[in-house]
Amino acid sequence: MTEPVRKDHIRRENVPWRTTDDALTECGLDVRDCQALTPQAMLEKIAEQGEVRASLSSCMTCWQHRRTDRGQLLRDAVSRLINRSWHGKESGRVERELRAIGLLVAAHREEFETTLRDMDEAVDIRTARKKPPAQNFGGLKL
Numbered sequence: 001m002t003e004p005v006r007k008d009h010i011r012r013e014n015v016p017w018r019t020t021d022d023a024l025t026e027c028g029l030d031v032r033d034c035q036a037l038t039p040q041a042m043l044e045k046i047a048e049q050g051e052v053r054a055s056l057s058s059c060m061t062c063w064q065h066r067r068t069d070r071g072q073l074l075r076d077a078v079s080r081l082i083n084r085s086w087h088g089k090e091s092g093r094v095e096r097e098l099r100a101i102g103l104l105v106a107a108h109r110e111e112f113e114t115t116l117r118d119m120d121e122a123v124d125i126r127t128a129r130k131k132p133p134a135q136n137f138g139g140l141k142l
């Protein structure tokens with residue numbers, strides 16, 4: 001008799017201002033009750049084992065939510081938060097968090113603006129790697 005294969009789940013990305021709350025997997029399990037990988041760890045597993053083999057030891061619901069785009073992970077986290085804010089225990093908390101963020105930004109406006117500007121000017125290393133090297137012959141672009 002063979003033992004059942006333990007399935008890896010994917011931990012949900014959380015909004016940046018929350019730390020330990022909402023420790024759920026993409027399929028809704030508490031991360032303390034299962035083997036939950038971070039999205040990055042799941043990508044490393046896929047890179048090491050290949051798509052097919054990695055999928056065989058992964059929860060299929062979580063597998064459908066695997067993402068490579070960090071921006072999409074964050075957008076999903078914000079979307080979940082907003083959707084939950086309409087009802088239940090989250091309803092007042094999300095509103096308080098957004099108001100607190102607004103107060104913090106108002107108190108540190110210059111630092112906030114500088115951070116946004118720095119983020120706008122930062123080079124995305126993944127995008128930079130995809131571009132072919134510029135060919136420059138004596139100032140002439142080819």
Ligand SMILES: [Zn+2]
Binds near residue numbers: 025028059060
């Ligand atoms: Zn799962």
